Structures are given as C-alpha cells and as structure tokens.
Amino acid sequence: MVVTTADRKSDVQMLLYGFRLRGIDAHAHDKAAGSADRWAILVDPAQAERALASVESVWAAILDTDSARTPDGRCVFCGYDLSGIPDTPGGNLICPECGVNLRSIEARRAWREGRRPRQG
Ligand SMILES: [Zn+2]
Structure with a gap:
C-alpha cells in the first residue's frame, strides 16, 4: 500500500x-x-x-522545519501574523487566514518548493 x-x-x-x-x-x-x-x-x-x-x-x-512559518512568525503562504495562534490538540497549526495546516508535510514541502499546498 x-x-x-x-x-x-x-x-x-x-x-x-x-x-x-x-x-x-x-x-x-x-x-x-x-x-x-x-x-x-x-x-x-x-x-x-x-x-x-x-x-x-x-x-x-x-524537511528541516517543523512548520511553514517565516522566521518572524508569519504564514509563508498569506503573510498572516501567527503570534498567539495555538496548535490544535492534534498538533496542527491552522492559519486563520488561508486555512492551511502549516505543520503538515504537504505545507512544509510546498514552502520548500515555492508553490501553494495542494488540497487534500
Ligand atoms: Zn496563511
């Protein structure tokens, strides 16, 4: 599988x-x-x-990052300031602006590759 x-x-x-x-x-x-x-x-x-x-x-x-965040704590996809945004109980970090789970493998790969995360 x-x-x-x-x-x-x-x-x-x-x-x-x-x-x-x-x-x-x-x-x-x-x-x-x-x-x-x-x-x-x-x-x-x-x-x-x-x-x-x-x-x-x-x-x-x-992927040597734990989340798709800029060094100053912003979402790398939309620039939203993530200060004060907690992880969800499942250990995800959802950007309130664009909805991307910034801790997901897909988000971290997309950031590395300079593209948007693929859905699903
Ligand atoms: Zn965002």
Missing part, C-alpha cells in the same frame, strides 16, 4: 532510507513524469501500520 508520495528523487532515497532505519521494507514506484507526485512509496500491507506511524518522522528528517 502507498504510505506517501514524493516528487524529488533525493526525497525518495531519503524516504526509503528512513523507513529502512525503522525496519520497514519500503520501495518506490515510478508513476512516470507528469504526475503531481511522481513516486509512490509502497510497503507490504503487513508493515502498513508501522509505516504510517513513522511517515511523519521520516519526512521530518528530510
């Missing part, structure tokens, strides 16, 4: 390495150019639960 997707070869290598460090045997399926995320990272269904529990920390090691 697919545990995450990636569009950079370097991310694919880091994801496979991160899963391997956790004892999870993942492999990459190349969906071919043109897909939004070209590679699907797959694991055996027997390891799916562990892989899904690890995916956040595997990506966190690749």
